[in-house]
Amino acid sequence: MPSPWPRMLLMRATLGVGPSSGSQGVTDVSTSCDHAALITRCAQGDQQALKTLYQHEGARLLGVVMRIVKDRGMAEDIVHDACLNIWQRADTFDPSRGSGRSWMFSVARHLALNAIRYRDREVGFDAEFSANGTDAEHDEGQEEGVSPSTPVSEAFDWQTGERIDECLKTLTPERRNCVLHAYVDGLSHAEIAEHTGTPLGTVKAWIKRSLLRLRECMA
Amino acid sequence: MTTPTLGDDDHVLAGEYVLGTLPHDERRRVEQRLAHEPALQKAVEAWEMRFHPYSALAEPVAPSDYLWARIQRSLAQKTPATQAVKSAAQQASTAPTPMPKRARKGVWHSLPAWRAAAGLGMAAALVMGILLINPSSVPVTPQYMVVLMAPQTDSAGWVVQASTRQEIELIPLGTFEVPEGKALEFWTKADDWQAPVSLGLIEPGGPIRLRLDELPPLEDDQLFELTLEDATGSPTGLPTGPIEFIGRAVEI
Incomplete structure (x- = not known):
């Protein structure tokens, strides 16, 4: 066998975006914007529809993602990826199964959650506590042992x-x-x-x- | 294949998935199950629906002025979703390569991702060591070698050996359980190809020999990956599912 093994370049993917998690919402808070119709237009290749969604919800999406990842740059990256995801997966959105608004927020939230949970596992955080739930x-x-003597205030x-x-x-x-x-x-x-x-x-x-x-x- | 009703445990699991409390590996397991368990998908959707009002508890944050411009630039590199799927499917049914320039660009073209992985030499050395002390698995001195790593765990899962530039052997290093209704699809892409080409569905369990007759000869740095797809393979002719194992060919 040849002894000097050549350099090995090993690859790893950044994020394998999982299957559509699906999602729905109880109500559309923002009534001035028909999310479902706009998502349907995205599926037809209408970029203006995505822009309208972004203009309506960009700040709220970024707010939700920021709270989760707690880093401005990372949060903007995730909102960027979320918009591309919404664009690419628009044809999988089914208005009969939930609100468009909830669907798009779920896309962004799960990207954010995947990112921070992936980071957690890199630093070994929570590792020993994870899995099974046999405890x-x-x-x-x-x-029962925990009975706070002072009333807990609302966070x-x-x-x-x-x-x-x-x-x-x-x-x-x-x-x-x-x-x-x-x-x-x-x-x-x-x-x-x-x-x-x-x-x-x-x-x-x-x-x-x-x-x-x-x-x-x-x- | 699917359970019509879910137990409390799965409803709680779906709820924890939506809340976000699950560790990374459990999130991935849920996502893999979601792909082929409509009942679990429904449970997740129900939780999304229940909790969605509380997304209003996060204060809005105005995005930077250039974020939309950035999104637009990225969009410009993609064709609209439905058309892309159609054209990819047409391409896939006619010619194996080249593919239209789109789709999964992030992974295949992401230099930082490849660079980030360069530090995994230890694991590779380990795999090489295993092969060295087990010469029976190396019948012919290979010209090219690829170690396919699981991106999530940085562990080696498969080795590709090529004793000629037209024939490769895919050798499992461990066991891999393919979720029900899913299949592992094998892909390759050389640097100057526009998109990966499917080498077919892979049945885990033993070494598999593949002829690359219809492809250009194997070259240094050529990418290989295994993705999790529907049981009948990717519907688009391009990788759509999560990457389970990925690596790049090295000339020996």
């Missing part, structure tokens, strides 16, 4: 006037905070635990149960 059993015990001014408010209201403030820290700030279980000073297992159990409660309530 649910002792979560129960931990959860978010979360009333949006939508139906889900009624359901979120049924959660205790600390559980509501966990859910919103995850959704709005893109915090992982471990980050929420650190941020709120709550044991990790408790955070996981709270979120899990909050999701079950919310689903039941919204049914």
Whole structure:
């Protein structure tokens, strides 16, 4: 065998964009803009339609992404990628399955989440806590053990006037905070635990149960 | 293939996916399942719908003036989605190469991404070592070699050996479980080709020999990748699914 092995150039892809996650929304907050119709026009190759969507939602998309990635440059990169994704995947959007506005925000959110979770795994963050969720059993015990002596204050001014408010209201403030820290700030279980000073297992159990409660309530 | 109803665990999983709490590898697993599990997809869509109002809790941030210009520049390099799919499909059915200049440009043309991967020599050396101490798997001294790495885990998954410039052998280094309803599709692209060319669907489990008769001879630095596609292969004739393994040919 030849001994001096030649240089090896190994490649890795930046982001393999996953399959369409699909998405929907309860209502279109911005009524002045027919998102679904504009997305349909994108699928037909109408760049003006994408521009209109960008003009209406660019700042809000960037706001949502910024909260998650916490870096201006990275957030703009993601909004750029999100717009290209919306353009390229416009023909997969199905108006019968959800609102266009929610669809486009979901595209951007998941790009942002993929980016920060990929970064997390590079620095090994949360690695030992991830996977299985077999710790649910002792979560129960931990959860009862935690009884904050002072009332937990709301981390978010979360009333949006939508139906889900009624359901979120049924959660205790600390559980509501966990859910919103995850959704709005893109915090992982471990980050929420650190941020709120709550044991990790408790955070996981709270979120899990909050999701079950919310689903039941919204049914 | 699909379950009509989901259990609580999957509803919670879908909710955690939408909330964003899942670690990276679990996110990817959910995304892979979404591609072929409509029930899970529906659950995710329902969570997107439920939580969407709270996207209003993030303060809007005005984008830089040049962001739209940048998006527009990127758009100019792409043909509109539906037309692109059509033209790619037409191309794919007529000639293997060249392909229209579009699609997946980000990955195939992303120099920084390739550069970022240059530091993976250790793993490559390891693979080479394995091959050296296991000469039975190297029947003929190869002229070219490619180590295909999983981009997410930086681990080597396959080796491509070419003892001639017209025949290659794809050798698995481990096991790879293809999700139900999906298939691994093998692609290659030399630097001056405009788009990758499919080498067909790959059944993991053993070495596979492929003739490259219809392609130009293998060259140094030629890219190879395995992507996860629908069971019948990419519908567009170009890679559409996530890259599972990727590497570049090296002349020995």
